Amino acid sequence: MSASELARTLKGQGAPDGRSRNFMNRILATAVSATLAFAAAAAVAQAAIDGEVKKVDKPAARITLKHAEVKQFDMPPMTGAYKVADPGMLDRVQPGDHVRFSLERLNNQYTITRIDVQK
Numbered sequence: 001m002s003a004s005e006l007a008r009t010l011k012g013q014g015a016p017d018g019r020s021r022n023f024m025n026r027i028l029a030t031a032v033s034a035t036l037a038f039a040a041a042a043a044v045a046q047a048a049i050d051g052e053v054k055k056v057d058k059p060a061a062r063i064t065l066k067h068a069e070v071k072q073f074d075m076p077p078m079t080g081a082y083k084v085a086d087p088g089m090l091d092r093v094q095p096g097d098h099v100r101f102s103l104e105r106l107n108n109q110y111t112i113t114r115i116d117v118q119k
Contacts, residue, residue: 061087
């Protein structure tokens with residue numbers, strides 16, 4: 001497709017030989033593929049991690065967890081204190097609870113973005 005045909009296609013005039021439909025289908029397919037790839041990357045970034053609550057510090061909006069390996073950050077199993085994205089999450093947990101959580105790096109700080117008590 002020449003530059004002038006591309007310009008006509010983008011303006012909605014289309015190419016006289018019907019190639020504009022194929023061109024637009026390729027653009028749509030590329031956009032869908034990129035969206036799916038981004039969603040898959042986001043799912044990997046939010047992989048659930050198993051842990052045990054050791055301490056809850058509501059005034060500081062922090063929780064101390066003994067947790068399994070966090071592969072996304074190349075972090076070995078350890079005990080660490082983490083900020084929580086939503087302080088209300090701390091109302092649902094107490095020391096001794098076994099939890100599954102998601103950890104992200106927000107503003108250069110490891111932050112718990114989701115936490116669920118395991119039964």
